[in-house]
Amino acid sequence: MKNIDYLEQLDQELVVAIGCTEPVAVAYAAALARQQTGPGDIESLKVIACINIYKNAMGVNIPGTQEMGVAMAAALGAIAGDAEQGLEVLSQVSSEQIAAAKALCEDGRVSLSTYEGEQDLYIDVTLSTAEHTGRAVIEHKHDLIMLLEKDGVTVFKNDNALSTDLKDSISADDIASIFQFATTVDTAKLDKIRGAIELNSKVVDDGLRHEYGLSVGLALKGVKDPKDLGLEVYAAVKTAAATDARMAGAPLPVMSNSGSGNQGLTVTIPVLATAEWLDSEEEAHLRAQTLAHLIAIHVKSSFGRLSPLCGAVAAGVGASCGIVYLLGGGLPECIAAVQNVFGAITGMICDGAKAGCALKVSICVFAAVQAAKVAMAGRSIQPTDGVIEGDVEATIRNMERISKEGMAEMDKLLLNIMLNK
DSSP: OOSOOHHHHHHHHOOEEESOHHHHHHHHHHHHHHHHHOSSOOOEEEEEEOHHHHHHHSBSOOTTSSOOSHHHHHHHHHHHOOGGGGGGTTSSOOHHHHHHHHHHHHTTOEEEEEOOSSOSSEEEEEEEOSSOEEEEEEESSTTOEEEEEETTEEEEEOOTTHHHHHHHHHTTOOHHHHHHHHTTSOGGGOHHHHHHHHHHHHHHHHHHHSOOTTOHHHHHHTTSOGGGGOHHHHHHHHHHHHHHHHHTTOOOEEEOBTTBHHHHHHHHHHHHHHHHHHTOOHHHHHHHHHHHHHHHHHHHHHHOSSOSBOHHHHHHHHHHHHHHHHTTOOHHHHHHHHHHHHHHSTTOBOOOSBTTHHHHHHHHHHHHHHHHHHHHTTOOOOTTSTTOOSSHHHHHHHHHHIIIIITTTHHHHHHHHHHTO
8 A cells, every 4th residue: 555644635635614615715815814904994805716716606605694706705704704713714604794795895895806827726815904904825725825914024925835745645546545544444543534424414404404505405305205215316315405505505514525515525425325224334334434535535636626527526436435335345346436437427517616516416426326336236337438447547537637638728618608697
């Protein structure tokens, strides 16, 4: 097995967040900028962000509100955000603060522009009062602070190579070494996984109690016990319900994966549903979750943290492997499941975070369960088919090429379509 600290990977990439992580990251940057200025009326708030941030903030509710968009997220972060809470920055937002943030936007004091550099994830917020100016820059990860300034003077500067180093360390592994780790690690060390199960289960319960967004989970459930409709439906109902709640801005924390709460849910919940379905032992469940989360991290690192390809596909790949493990499969079946998911949902694009993501998530969950079942029957999509290679790592690299080469202009096109509807 390669010399990789998988526990550190889990610690870095499984992060608690409230609300969709793109607008929340903007709010976090604004709260950090506000920390630099201290109190005083906000005269201006300038946001520079990459296209994916705008795309993923346009159609999703900011937690605890019915508001959307980068400008409102920045205004709320500046007025109501607690920077010490990281990606839970908007855990406490009052109606008065929402009104003040709307006024800030309506008065034209929030300006937006597009980042033109090479970083996949970039947020730069400058906040000015009569007395001071504060600036915060976040890059690569939704909570990775790269620069803080007060009145043009650097207060904090991170290592410029850090974001590249993080990405390289995450993409250096492979499915075989992940499988070896997940099936042998001391489960006493998996508190992060236990936390993911606990937090994400609560969001499922909330989504099944309320009619959020499209209410995909409730629609799939119907009036019957979803267990009567098969494992695919049972897993899809629970995962879609959690996504319904999250996309509607339910102020509940989730355990994200690779910077996305939806990815965290789409990894965790199908594996949890399978464990419930099979009445699996806790140890097997924890190992399956560990396998699923690490494989999702591995795949997503190839796509890019924010990419034209839907992150639910990467999460579905991870979930399928966790399901295989619970069904009694080994490494060959795990690899077959990865190939089967990629062969089934090769080109699902990301057209922004929104209520409809619950439908995309449910599709990926159906694919994950079906891919696992086909793999357990000893069948895998063959290297003669489409993007699939004989080496599963080469298949992942093909998906990386589709995301980074084939879809190089996709995000710009999607944002243009979304802005001009």
